[in-house]
Amino acid sequence: MAPQNDNITTVAVIAGGIAGLATALNLRDRARAEGRDLHVTVFEKGSAPGGNLQTIRQDGWQLEWGPNGFLDNEPATLRLVDRLGLREKLQCSSDATAHRFLLVNGRIQEIPTSPKAFLKSRMMSTAAKLRMAAELFIPARKDLGRAAEDPGTDETIDQFGTRRLGKTFADIMLDPMVKGVFGGDSKRLSLAASFPRMVELEKDYGGLFKAMTKMARKKKKEGKSGTDAGPSGVLHSFTGGMGSLIDAVVADLAADPLAEVKTNTDVQRISREDGRWMVATADGESSTFDIVIEAAPAHAAARHLGHLDPVFADHLAAIPFAPMAVIALGFSRDAVTHDLNGFGMLVPTQEKRDLLGVLWTSSIFGGRAPDGQVLLRCMAGGYGNPGFMDQTDQEMTSVLMSELRPLLGLKGSPEMVRVIKHTRAIAQYVPGHLARLREIDQVTAKFPGLYLTGSSYRGISVNNCVKESETLAENVMRDLAVESGHTRTEAL
Numbered sequence: 001m002a003p004q005n006d007n008i009t010t011v012a013v014i015a016g017g018i019a020g021l022a023t024a025l026n027l028r029d030r031a032r033a034e035g036r037d038l039h040v041t042v043f044e045k046g047s048a049p050g051g052n053l054q055t056i057r058q059d060g061w062q063l064e065w066g067p068n069g070f071l072d073n074e075p076a077t078l079r080l081v082d083r084l085g086l087r088e089k090l091q092c093s094s095d096a097t098a099h100r101f102l103l104v105n106g107r108i109q110e111i112p113t114s115p116k117a118f119l120k121s122r123m124m125s126t127a128a129k130l131r132m133a134a135e136l137f138i139p140a141r142k143d144l145g146r147a148a149e150d151p152g153t154d155e156t157i158d159q160f161g162t163r164r165l166g167k168t169f170a171d172i173m174l175d176p177m178v179k180g181v182f183g184g185d186s187k188r189l190s191l192a193a194s195f196p197r198m199v200e201l202e203k204d205y206g207g208l209f210k211a212m213t214k215m216a217r218k219k220k221k222e223g224k225s226g227t228d229a230g231p232s233g234v235l236h237s238f239t240g241g242m243g244s245l246i247d248a249v250v251a252d253l254a255a256d257p258l259a260e261v262k263t264n265t266d267v268q269r270i271s272r273e274d275g276r277w278m279v280a281t282a283d284g285e286s287s288t289f290d291i292v293i294e295a296a297p298a299h300a301a302a303r304h305l306g307h308l309d310p311v312f313a314d315h316l317a318a319i320p321f322a323p324m325a326v327i328a329l330g331f332s333r334d335a336v337t338h339d340l341n342g343f344g345m346l347v348p349t350q351e352k353r354d355l356l357g358v359l360w361t362s363s364i365f366g367g368r369a370p371d372g373q374v375l376l377r378c379m380a381g382g383y384g385n386p387g388f389m390d391q392t393d394q395e396m397t398s399v400l401m402s403e404l405r406p407l408l409g410l411k412g413s414p415e416m417v418r419v420i421k422h423t424r425a426i427a428q429y430v431p432g433h434l435a436r437l438r439e440i441d442q443v444t445a446k447f448p449g450l451y452l453t454g455s456s457y458r459g460i461s462v463n464n465c466v467k468e469s470e471t472l473a474e475n476v477m478r479d480l481a482v483e484s485g486h487t488r489t490e491a492l
């Protein structure tokens with residue numbers, strides 16, 4: 001129970017996914033550092049905390065329920081890793097991951113990583129390659145960076161790719177990349193909300209090639225290599241899988257007398273009562289808090305907060321989610337003809353398959369499969385193919401096996417199959433998302449002590465959630481300091 005004491009600030013964090021847990025930890029750390037008595041209660045609906053971050057171990061296999069890993073280019077996540085003493089358990093992906101593949105014209109083809117390899121590649125026609133090169137001469141749009149104020153200027157990822165690099169590039173490279181990251185459809189996602197960096201590059205440098213050249217030149221001057229233009233960074237996980245991050249945060253909060261993580265606690269409604277926040281749960285309990293941080297997915301937040309304002313009811317509920325099936329297949333090494341020397345393969349829509357992509361998980365991280373076996377992680381469904389989810393586990397497996405068998409030279413049946421169905425896997429930032437967030441933010445600001453966070457809003461990755469947890473904790477502490485200042489002034 002949160003302490004009912006006038007001198008202590010009580011905070012309810014709704015949902016114990018990585019967004020909620022990292023926010024709770026950051027808040028406790030900041031409160032401790034500032035000498036403020038602050039108690040945090042995390043309410044989690046599931047029987048275990050972590051949301052999508054859960055690692056499953058069965059018969060020597062180690063599988064991920066959700067994320068496979070995170071890129072090491074976000075300092076906030078690495079700070080969290082260090083804060084939790086997890087550096088030694090950090091696991092870097094293997095060098096094989098430099099090789100990434102696409103299914104193009106029914107053949108697995110490696111994505112070229114150098115200009116020379118690109119010119120030699122048979123993935124695109126010469127005309128398509130020339131169209132890509134013409135990007136240098138395409139002027140930047142004049143209305144970039146205005147998607148929040150003027151949703152009419154919000155371009156889809158496909159429109160951006162086609163405009164700057166040509167239709168073939170958009171179809172062969174961008175479409176599968178969007179499926180791999182968002183389980184999404186490049187024709188239905190906002191570029192500004194999903195890949196804000198791309199908008200910045202066009203705005204600041206006039207185009208992508210110009211940006212890459214200028215940034216490479218600048219780095220060379222500084223004695224560094226690379227460009228910073230793309231989502232650089234190396235994929236990392238932990239030897240015990242992504243669940244290790246959750247276990248460590250939860251253990252830290254459990255050891256803290258001013259923190260509590262309540263599982264099997266389904267929040268139903270959050271209301272304002274006498275200047276405080278009342279959190280009511282499905283078991284009929286309710287308790288009051290000074291501050292509420294809503295970190296559940298937007299569709300759940302709409303149910304909790306919708307009665308407070310129609311913007312919450314309508315806009316939070318309107319953020320769509322892609323359904324996704326993750327199907328882990330384990331094989332004896334000699335039952336797979338393909339060398340699996342790489343990260344995996346993504347499948348463009350034009351290939352007309354149910355498979356969105358397959359990661360060669362045991363080639364990426366050691367310790368994921370028993371000796372002499374290999375682990376494949378298939379993704380199917382997604383925003384573009386929700387009907388796939390209506391099938392039984394056996395039907396899904398059989399469809400994917402029939403698609404993969406000729407491509408990877410699979411012999412016989414898998415020795416291990418695990419089907420994980422995410423009915424609402426990943427938030428889809430559709431055109432108008434930034435304008436929608438603007439309205440949600442304006443309404444949230446009218447309710448003192450209410451904050452929204454999580455992957456539904458400003459970035460779907462683990463890195464985005466962890467980064468936002470730092471900023472949010474800082475904002476909460478700043479608002480508390482301002483409020484204490486006011487109270488002190490009023491008392492004088």
Ligand SMILES: Cc1cc2nc3c(=O)[nH]c(=O)nc-3n(C[C@H](O)[C@H](O)[C@H](O)COP(=O)(O)OP(=O)(O)OC[C@H]3O[C@@H](n4cnc5c(N)ncnc54)[C@H](O)[C@@H]3O)c2cc1C
Pocket residue numbers: 014015016017018019020043044045046049050051052053065066067068069070071265266267268295296297300324326422425426453454455456460461462463465
């Ligand atoms: C299949 C898949 C693969 C992914 N791969 C990657 C990847 O490789 N790298 C990466 O960075 N990201 C990846 N992601 C995205 C990543 O999982 C998310 O960024 C992250 O897990 C989102 O965290 P969250 O806390 O916002 O939400 P979630 O993890 O969804 O947690 C939300 C929590 O809210 C709880 N909740 C809901 N309703 C209530 C309620 N009424 N009361 C209390 N609690 C409630 C839920 O039980 C859940 O625990 C992947 C996602 C999926 C689904």
